[in-house]
Amino acid sequence: MAVCGESGDTTQFSEYIAKNVHLYKMKNDYELSPRASANFTRRMLADSLRSRERYNVNLLMAGYDEVEKKAELYYMDYLASMMELPYCAHGYGSYFVLGCLDAYYKPDMSVANGYELLKRCIAEISKRFSINLPTFSVKLIDKDGIHDQEPIHARQLVI
Numbered sequence: 001m002a003v004c005g006e007s008g009d010t011t012q013f014s015e016y017i018a019k020n021v022h023l024y025k026m027k028n029d030y031e032l033s034p035r036a037s038a039n040f041t042r043r044m045l046a047d048s049l050r051s052r053e054r055y056n057v058n059l060l061m062a063g064y065d066e067v068e069k070k071a072e073l074y075y076m077d078y079l080a081s082m083m084e085l086p087y088c089a090h091g092y093g094s095y096f097v098l099g100c101l102d103a104y105y106k107p108d109m110s111v112a113n114g115y116e117l118l119k120r121c122i123a124e125i126s127k128r129f130s131i132n133l134p135t136f137s138v139k140l141i142d143k144d145g146i147h148d149q150e151p152i153h154a155r156q157l158v159i
Contacts, residue, residue: 013057035065042080043080054078059075060088072084096124096129100124132154133154134154135152
């Protein structure tokens with residue numbers, strides 16, 4: 001889960017969701033699927049929207065569905081709208097990244113090709129965005145879990 005928004009809201013909401021999903025696993029002896037976790041999260045956002053304690057968060061949720069045998073990615077905004085997408089970005093940098101993803105993403109990409117596309121997106125951000133970050137952490141989500149990949153250093157990319 002990647003969350004952005006007001007700092008207090010992001011911490012409190014992400015911990016609330018993580019703890020409740022873990023509690024569900026403990027009570028029922030099986031994990032929620034990524035789709036079920038995303039729907040639970042969307043419902044909590046919708047409920048908070050109709051209360052005085054609404055959360056101002058946008059988030060990405062990803063996971064691997066053991067039944068469907070595929071990775072899933074969900075985008076949710078602070079108004080509790082949810083969409084399953086093949087790729088996504090959020091925040092100010094997304095205006096630049098989504099153009100690259102639209103042009104170069106292929107559904108049957110290998111991990112190496114996906115990593116190269118990610119480098120291309122980071123090069124675009126480094127060239128066009130006013131705030132430059134030096135290093136980007138990369139995580140791979142597949143049927144075997146979450147794996148750290150080689151970090152991408154913006155200085156080493158050809159711009």
